[in-house]
Amino acid sequence: NAQGVTVFAAASLTDAMNDIAKAYAARSGAGVRTSYAASSALARQIENGAPADLFFSADDEWMDYLEKRSLIERSTRVARLGNRLVLIAPAGPARRVEIRKGLDLAALLGSGRLATGDPANVPVGRYAQQALTFLGLWPIAEPKLARADNVRFALTYVERGEAPLGIVYSTDAAIARGVQVIGEFPPESHAEISYPMAIVAMHGTDAVKAFHTFLLGSEAATVFKRFGFSVR
Amino acid sequence: MLTEFELQALWLSLKVALRSVAFALPFAVVAAYILARKRFPGKVLFDGVIHLPLALPPVLVGYLLLLTFGIRGPLGGWLYDAFGLRLAFTSVGASIATAVMSFPLMVRAIRLSIEAIDLGLERAAATLGASPLDRLITITLPLMLPGVLSGCVVAFAASLGEFGAVITFVSNIPGETQTLPLAIYAAVQNPDGDAAAARLAALSLVLALSGLIISEVIARRARRMLGGAADE
């Protein structure tokens, strides 16, 4: 696959990247190979010589990890996408809560749990922890967390009524059925949610650069927006 | 020597695995007996259903468990209404997940043992006045002990290692559902978690090894007891 480009992308980018790859192939005739997994797994694989040309991470941490080891072309690192954190509840009569300091999270949860990604290793969980800490709600929330391995399952917990509340990305909430967004976290309550991408060290061929450029272009931006990402 | 966190995960893993083996065993014995001895239409399908958890990705199995045993699921709803029992996010749920995942392994081992039993012995017992149930208890069950043991060991080890189904079904709640693999996973997902992961993995190994040693000792006794091969 001398012509092709291999992209290692965080699993949450699956659908968007698939569409973009299709569009790129239609336009340039060059194939794009993708591999979706947890950012951590992908980063480790790149560290161990994976045939990846481009890495699209779901958080900065693993990109930093590679950068520290000079495994990416530093100059090509771009924080391409952003996202927002929302509070969701099972679908039902529409309701809203204002997310602020002093929110009575305990009452909202009752005996139930708060579903989100595992703060230890899932980016959405980490952002949720930051936000809850900022809002002073962390001591209430921490013992009640249902830490999912994947945002997708945090959504499912809420959708299936196992958890009365969940914290997920707005992109996930947008396409999920069975849940409703009942509040948005103020952007200042957590670090900027960012999806950085970069070309893997020594892989900066013309073909890869061309796709890198395409990802930065407007056609890709349209696709990303369609899936709810904010594009920077 | 061990941190409290590690101790907790260790203890929980042990609890979950043991309970899982205890849950699965009676069903596995029955299923293995049916598969080994009965002929009926749809037997292969029955066999297939038993192997299902093996052939599906564990995450999917966890997801299906959630759909079934979740509070809105057919079985889970009934359990909750009837007994106030909730499985999701509990260590009992974790045991169920590991039991389901290791069930086919247990059944296989026991079935193999039943098939190795000389039917002539059961017939002899019948001529001595033992009813089918009596035969099952006094002849077949003791003679299938090696398979039961082997099945328990393999199920115990598999339960110790089970990750995908557990994290998906009951999420990752320290002290409640965070077994060793979940803790290891969390550690590995962290760029600097390698050392922690290694410690946890070592713990997991020690646990598995202890199980093995105990089982070997029992197996050796059982073989003696069953009058099996020794050095002539």
Added chain:
Amino acid sequence: MLTEFELQALWLSLKVALRSVAFALPFAVVAAYILARKRFPGKVLFDGVIHLPLALPPVLVGYLLLLTFGIRGPLGGWLYDAFGLRLAFTSVGASIATAVMSFPLMVRAIRLSIEAIDLGLERAAATLGASPLDRLITITLPLMLPGVLSGCVVAFAASLGEFGAVITFVSNIPGETQTLPLAIYAAVQNPDGDAAAARLAALSLVLALSGLIISEVIARRARRMLGGAADE
């Protein structure tokens, strides 16, 4: 009926699983034989090492494989330098991951079968002039066929379902390493992916069921051939 994508994943899964069984079988037979028949110090440790992949989370196993067989790993580097062989990120690597994961299952089944063999038969063969190797080939191996078959089936099914080790070791590259479980994973990243996931899961099941049916047919023949129990 099936999309090209599905066909690809199906075919790849089959290839990976079959090759994995073929890889593991000879080693499993040897390991099972040693465990069943030999006594040596450190046997339990040997047994423990074999069970290791079962007791550890698959992701960790995959990670360890990556560290060992990755191009920068000790074994992987040597293989690459000496033979130009790359395992990580290839379907061969996927087979190795599933082989390692299902190895303990195979060993257990075969071991159980060996332990059920009447040593008297081998001794009889010895008096007839058969050397130990000859006995192994003409008496022990045929008589342990039920266990070998059972071990192959269980390993095949487990290979079909293996996710964590595969995605961590060889990543998730369509057509190369994206087996059915990985495709299912990709599908469920999107809440809309349930239907696609269900189709893929059904495929996985059909594959597993076919394996089961074939094995049952062979097993029935083998039982006849081995002169085992039939209806008297």
Added chain:
Amino acid sequence: MTMIDLDIRKRLGDFALDVSFSIPGHGVTALFGRSGAGKTSVIAAIAGLLRPDEGHIRVAGRTLFDARVGADVPIHRRRVGYVFQDGRLFPHLSVRDNLLYGYRRSPLRNRRITMEEVVALLGVAPLLERRPRDLSGGEKQRVAIGRALLAQPEVLLMDEPFASLDAPRKREILPYLERLRDELRLPIVYVSHAIEEVVRLANQVVVLDAGRVAATGTPEQLGERLDLRPLLGEFESGAIIDAQVTAFDSQFELSTLAFEGGVLRVPGRAGDLGALVRVRVRARDVSLALEKPAAISVQNIFAGAVEEVFEDSGAYAELKLRVSGTRFLSRVTRESVSRLGLVLGAQVYLLVKSVSLDHETVSTVPGRANGGLRHGD
């Protein structure tokens, strides 16, 4: 009452079993026949381990199987004591628990055979705590016999139960089986290749050949049938003489037995005074003379008449002789027949050595409880 009424057909691969016989009275039925004739199959059918394709099996009035009415008593309710040809001891149980397996499952009121009795009979006391795998071949066989006996069966099926027992042990067990047969009136079906055993124990013999019944009858009836020789082999012909113990000479340890036609002197104590006993006089132990020999070691000399002469194709001839009411058989060479002119009606002396009438040939009368003397026919 008919003890066994059996009529079954069954296909086993190329082999077709088509066996029908009916055994009157109680007692021991011996199944005899060459290897592969179907003996084990018949026994297995009685026990319920082999399901006939058609036919019926009735034992002591109970219908165990009847294809027409769909009757098929489950194995564990048939109350058969089965001594298997291949042992089948339970490997996970001690000898004691093997022995007691059936005992513990037998109805209390049926417990007539006790553990002590069986352990003593079979000499297995030192083995009780062992596992079957630590037993010798003969020890296993004894345990298997004990296990079947202790199940307090209503019919005892024994498939070559003594094949690997030593002679002294057999000598101890055979009288015990005779007692079971007589005192408990336990029907016994018995497979053996040892003629002496069969003759001693059996009231009826069923000869099987290639899955079919070749002949049925008492041992003496079959012993006379020369056409069965190829099947029976050394099934030695002989006369069965029912007699009564009338005296015992304690100096020389000889018993005197009165039968219809004279008295026989046999070694040892054949029974209590007045007891009815059965003596088998083998044809080959009867010599014939035209003059009464004097000063000879042979103690039993009777005058009789030749009733029938069968000339075998080989060197032998067999003669039926009548000594008043009793018939004897004698086996001599054809040369002697010719030399002595032994034709129908010839008057001869029968010489029967006492030593040939040992405990193997003298036994208590089977079916004694059936009443009265039975005359050798």
Added chain:
Amino acid sequence: MTMIDLDIRKRLGDFALDVSFSIPGHGVTALFGRSGAGKTSVIAAIAGLLRPDEGHIRVAGRTLFDARVGADVPIHRRRVGYVFQDGRLFPHLSVRDNLLYGYRRSPLRNRRITMEEVVALLGVAPLLERRPRDLSGGEKQRVAIGRALLAQPEVLLMDEPFASLDAPRKREILPYLERLRDELRLPIVYVSHAIEEVVRLANQVVVLDAGRVAATGTPEQLGERLDLRPLLGEFESGAIIDAQVTAFDSQFELSTLAFEGGVLRVPGRAGDLGALVRVRVRARDVSLALEKPAAISVQNIFAGAVEEVFEDSGAYAELKLRVSGTRFLSRVTRESVSRLGLVLGAQVYLLVKSVSLDHETVSTVPGRANGGLRHGD
């Protein structure tokens, strides 16, 4: 040359095996003894399946085991043909492949026993394509015998090989074993509880009791030892007479055998003219008379003298008699001894019925190739 030189000790649980014997010449050695005496253990040690704690085993000059020098020939190089007490057919192989298992592994130059021969001998032709599980007990046993024979063994170990064979089959196999013994000079170690078989086949008998050797000797030597009766049971005493076939009467099918002291007439063709044969004359088949009886069916009447009288505790007495160079045994009642005054030196006539000398007692001479006549002692 010493055929078997064995001296082993082994503990098996409570059981202590301590057996030492040495068998001269070639031929058949019978291991005799009660159940649990250690017969199978001895055979297993020879085959290498039971490793003695100490001692040595030498067969036909080969050292198979010697604890002192650490010699222990691996089982598969011992070239023993072992007929197991418990069959041990390979369940996954057809009867044909079972039979050929050892054959295919035997050195080409050793192949003296052919498949055709064995299949015909054992009558297993119709079974060749079957699996062992579809065989009857006796069929299994025949296949096991054939398998051991076809391995072209250098020593044949047979553990109750005929326990469940019918008499006609045994009659076919025994002469074959005799041929192996004589023509191939194949050493055979043989366990059996059937005295007739042992007596017929064995050159030497080793009597085991509770793990120790109670006696060794020729069958006739042991037959004379009254003290062994409790161990041997019905081991019948008798004289072994070596003789030569001198005539065959085809009209009456009687062979004439010359021995040192007279001629014997026996039924059937005992062998080719000039052949050396061995006749076993059972003590109980020899009657004694003070006058020579006339017109009697008994064909063989010899004049002899009483050499020795053993009086049993029971009804019997056993006498040694000399007929010129040959010794006979006779078993009569004590009463006859007293009545006829049979004391040392008494002159008597011996009456031996021809019919008692059938194929079981007439056989080719074991060790014929060893040279010359052997006189019954």
